[in-house]
Amino acid sequence: MxxxxxxxxxxxxxxxxxxxxxxxxxxxxxxxxxxxxxxxxxxxxxxxxxxxxxxxxxxxxxxxxxxxxxxxxxxxxxxxxxxxxxxxxxxxxxxxxxxxxxxNAGPDEAVVGDIGGTGATPLAKKPMVVVAEPDPVPEEVMPDPSDGLEEEIAPDALEDDAGDYEDWEDEEEERRPRWRLLLILLALLAVAAIVANYLLFGMEDAAQPEEPAPAPAPETSRAAVADGCDVGALASMQSQGFTAMADKLRSCGSAVSPDGALGLVEQGAAANDADALNLFGALYDIGVTEKEIEGTIGLTFADDPARAADYYARAINAGSTQAQSRLQAVCRRLLLKTDTLSASAREDHCQ
Missing domain, CATH: 2.60.40 (Immunoglobulin-like)
Structure with a gap:
């Protein structure tokens, strides 16, 4: 088929x-x-x-x-x-x-699907409701309270008001010393609270030893950057070809983390590079060991001959000659397996 x-x-x-x-x-x-x-x-x-x-x-x-x-x-x-x-x-x-x-995945569709599989019904559009804004209500002009209310004030009333004001002023003069005394007492209490707080807690803080300065950062990362073994420098070498980058990656050894190495290999495989696809196949192939990548860096996967065969086949299509012998060895292993994935890989890549 x-x-x-x-x-x-x-x-x-x-x-x-x-x-x-x-x-x-x-x-x-x-x-x-x-x-x-x-x-x-x-x-x-x-x-x-x-x-x-x-x-x-x-x-x-x-x-x-x-x-x-x-x-x-x-x-x-x-x-x-x-x-x-x-x-x-x-x-x-x-x-x-x-x-x-x-x-690639696409945007989700705004439809309601029928469970029976008879198709998808587009969502009904909601009718547009236009709400008319009410006409602006003119601001009501409030009359001036003083209009029409001017009246002559009798001289006797003025004299009474003057007398009341003098009495109020005398009472206010009596209250002022009491308020000033209260403010002074509150200020003294605040100062006393600050001093007590310092004596209780400030002395304890002063007695505590200072925390040791943080240990200096290890020099390994700086050395990795200087040697061109940081992931950014290795990624920039992809423009020279995956093979050149992979040789540098192997020489860097443990200076590169497994996750960093995986990202570099995935970048090469995404570009359909034959050596990157061949390396991916080896990582899934227990019969092949990439000493520096798997042993020193620690990047390795569980044995999966079906997936190894798929990567080897893609590497061959991309021009790899080394992947041909590796694919033949994996196909011999697939002959002994009866699971569905192995049978599918055998049918697709081992004919």
């Missing part, structure tokens, strides 16, 4: 993939697509990954000669990561493969 999975050219922003299956035919409309994650051992359903098998509707299906061409949307593409081992079943036909690394 020949299967081809690639990005849908009609959706350059991602989220859609085109699956072509030779020898398959559409058995229903719409065509149901079942996706099984071989690592998680779960099926993809409308609400995400689940233990029970489920089918999601394809966005389109055409019969081109003896091949069935399907278009799947974000409900499937956005749930899959690159190099994920999956099993895809369509119309009773199933195949195992790795999800390609060139299909």
């Amino acid at each position: 020949v299967v081809d999975i690639r990005p849908d050219p009609k959706h350059p922003r991602g989220g859609f993939a085109e699956i072509t299956i030779e020898g398959a035919t559409a058995a229903s409309d719409p065509v149901g697509v079942a996706v099984y994650n071989s690592y998680q051992q779960k099926w993809l359903g409308p609400e995400g990954w689940q233990p029970n098998r489920a089918e999601l509707p394809a966005r389109g299906a055409t019969q081109d000669g003896g091949a069935l061409r399907l278009i799947v949307g974000p409900d499937i593409v956005n749930q899959l990561e690159e190099d994920t081992p999956v099993r895809i079943e369509v119309g009773g036909v199933g195949f195992d493969t790795y999800w390609p690394d060139d299909i």
Whole structure:
């Protein structure tokens, strides 16, 4: 069975993939697509990954000669990561493969999907309600309280007011010394509280020994920078080719962390560099040991011959000759395995 999975050219922003299956035919409309994650051992359903098998509707299906061409949307593409081992079943036909690394996730669709897989209904647009602003209410002009209220004040009233003011002034003069005394007492209490606080707590703080100065930073990082073994300097060498960078990485040894080394190798693999893909295959291959990378730096993975075969095959396609002999050795190991991933890798890369 020949299967081809690639990005849908009609959706350059991602989220859609085109699956072509030779020898398959559409058995229903719409065509149901079942996706099984071989690592998680779960099926993809409308609400995400689940233990029970489920089918999601394809966005389109055409019969081109003896091949069935399907278009799947974000409900499937956005749930899959690159190099994920999956099993895809369509119309009773199933195949195992790795999800390609060139299909990007796209924006989620604002639709409500039917659980039965009959399609997606666009969300109804909410009607626009225009609220008319009320006409501005003119500010009410308040009349001046003094208008029309001018009256002559009798001289006797003025004399009474003057007498009341003199009495109030005398009372205020009597109160002022008492307020001044109270303020002075409060100030003295505040000063006494500050002094007591210093005597109780300030002396204890003064008696405590000073904390030792922090130890100087180790010189290893400075040496790594001086020798060009920091990750930034190594990453800049990718422009000279992955091989030159990898030779420098091996000479740096433990000056580079495993995470830093992994990021550099991933950068080379993303550029489809043959040596980077070959190195990735070796990290998954127990039969090959990268002494400096695995032993000194500490970057290594668990044995996975199926994934090693996939990286070796990609390295061969990129022009690596060393990967050919390594792939042959891995294929001999895959002959002894009966799991689905090994069988799929054997069928794809060991013919």
